[in-house]
Amino acid sequence: MSQKTTNLIHSVPVDELTGSISVPIYQTATYVQEAPGVNKGFDYGRSNNPTRLALENIVAKLEDGYAAYAFATGLAAIDAVLKTLKTGDEIVAVDDIYGGAYRLFTHIYEKFGITIHYVDTTDAENIKRYINEKTKLVWLETPTNPTLKISDIKAIAKTAHAANALVVVDNTFASPVAQQPLKLGADIVIHSGTKYLGGHSDLVAGLVVVSTPELAEQIKFIQNASGGILGPQDCWLTIRGIETVTLRVERQCKTALRVAEFLQACDEVGQVYYPGLASHKNHELAQQQQNGLFGGVVSFTLKDDTEEAANAFVTSTQYFKLAESLGGVKSLVCHPAQMTHKSIPHEKRLRSGIADSLIRLSCGIEEAEDLIADIKQAFEKIKKLEPVEVFN
Ligand SMILES: *Cc1c(COP(=O)(O)O)cnc(C)c1O
Numbered sequence: 344m345s346q347k348t349t350n351l352i353h354s355v356p357v358d359e360l361t362g363s364i365s366v367p368i369y370q371t372a373t374y375v376q377e378a379p380g381v382n383k384g385f386d387y388g389r390s391n392n393p394t395r396l397a398l399e400n401i402v403a404k405l406e407d408g409y410a411a412y413a414f415a416t417g418l419a420a421i422d423a424v425l426k427t428l429k430t431g432d433e434i435v436a437v438d439d440i441y442g443g444a445y446r447l448f449t450h451i452y453e454k455f456g457i458t459i460h461y462v463d464t465t466d467a468e469n470i471k472r473y474i475n476e477k478t479k480l481v482w483l484e485t486p487t488n489p490t491l492k493i494s495d496i497k498a499i500a501k502t503a504h505a506a507n508a509l510v511v512v513d514n515t516f517a518s519p520v521a522q523q524p525l526k527l528g529a530d531i532v533i534h535s536g537t538k539y540l541g542g543h544s545d546l547v548a549g550l551v552v553v554s555t556p557e558l559a560e561q562i563k564f565i566q567n568a569s570g571g572i573l574g575p576q577d578c579w580l581t582i583r584g585i586e587t588v589t590l591r592v593e594r595q596c597k598t599a600l601r602v603a604e605f606l607q608a609c610d611e612v613g614q615v616y617y618p619g620l621a622s623h624k625n626h627e628l629a630q631q632q633q634n635g636l637f638g639g640v641v642s643f644t645l646k647d648d649t650e651e652a653a654n655a656f657v658t659s660t661q662y663f664k665l666a667e668s669l670g671g672v673k674s675l676v677c678h679p680a681q682m683t684h685k686s687i688p689h690e691k692r693l694r695s696g697i698a699d700s701l702i703r704l705s706c707g708i709e710e711a712e713d714l715i716a717d718i719k720q721a722f723e724k725i726k727k728l729e730p731v732e733v734f735n
Pocket residue numbers: 416417418419441443444484488513515516534535536537538547548549
């Protein structure tokens with residue numbers, strides 16, 4: 344683990360011109376040329392920027408990829424990958440995909456004649472039923488949001504490659520500290536840099552990491568042609584965040600496991616979703632696939648499975664701030680049914696395990712005991728406010 348952090352820190356380059364130990368922010372739109380077409384490798388701010396290049400090289404190393412490209416947001420990164428497709432192509436995607444990706448797929452790309460099949464990818468066999476000669480991408484998230492389902496990247500990559508489809512893994516929830524999908528056979532990795540990579544809830548960013556020169560050429564072309572790049576200030580801020588990603592994520596994962604174990608023993612709690620618990624359906628797979636790190640997000644339902652009870656809880660915590668997003672140093676709490684997953688119809692939500700009372704916690708870097716104490720006091724407060732009768 345320490346070797347990894349050493350490599351990571353030293354993949355952040357020292358500036359050759361001045362010795363600046365921090366990557367300079369090149370806040371420029373254009374670059375002066377010696378003669379038409381004769382330049383120092385940079386010609387226009389959309390096409391290339393040294394601060395962005397530094398970030399892209401760091402992320403490529405972090406994911407053990409061939410190259411990486413930085414975009415304005417995670418969704419802009421997803422959009423760039425979708426633009427490699429053409430009318431008639433098909434995608435097989437994880438059924439409880441990130442809501443923003445679902446919206447982009449169905450409300451924008453289906454319009455252009457791209458078909459998306461949503462499948463329960465926790466069983467790799469399910470994919471075989473939907474894969475055909477038109478399938479270009481198999482789209483995974485593992486763990487998923489918010490019920491933290493795990494899919495077998497290695498097994499799915501075998502199936503996809505046999506059908507000449509590429510495997511895309513949105514690795515936002517695991518982070519490269521816990522999981523490196525390209526090593527498991529995936530072809531493209533996506534990050535919302537807004538979450539663990541940035542790590543401080545102070546920026547939005549997206550990254551695409553690719554495994555081959557051919558894919559690099561395609562994504563680089565799309566990045567320049569469509570222009571959804573990350574600006575130099577935010578590239579710098581993302582680099583600054585990445586320097587501590589291993590420290591933060593290791594701690595967040597440890598804390599999340601303790602929080603999950605605590606929740607499991609609480610009378611107020613219905614079901615706890617966390618891949619680090621032995622009770623999780625794919626615990627063994629998560630153990631192998633995620634270097635024994637199960638992520639900083641824990642979800643749970645209340646025995647009083649109502650929106651009101653969830654509301655009372657999420658407005659009673661003090662360290663866990665009520666907000667969308669995850670992965671930052673400050674802990675966050677969210678009620679998916681009313682926030683991140685509000686646009687999904689109630690029935691469909693329930694079917695994918697998003698109960699009315701489901702609560703999602705993103706553990707930050709506070710002391711685990713303090714976070715547990717916060718949860719305890721929130722349960723106490725709810726009890727005092729409105730005693731609920733629990734029927735089993
Ligand atoms: C947040 C998130 C995204 C979208 O990223 P933005 O930076 O908000 O555009 C994509 N995938 C997952 C899994 C996410 O959590």
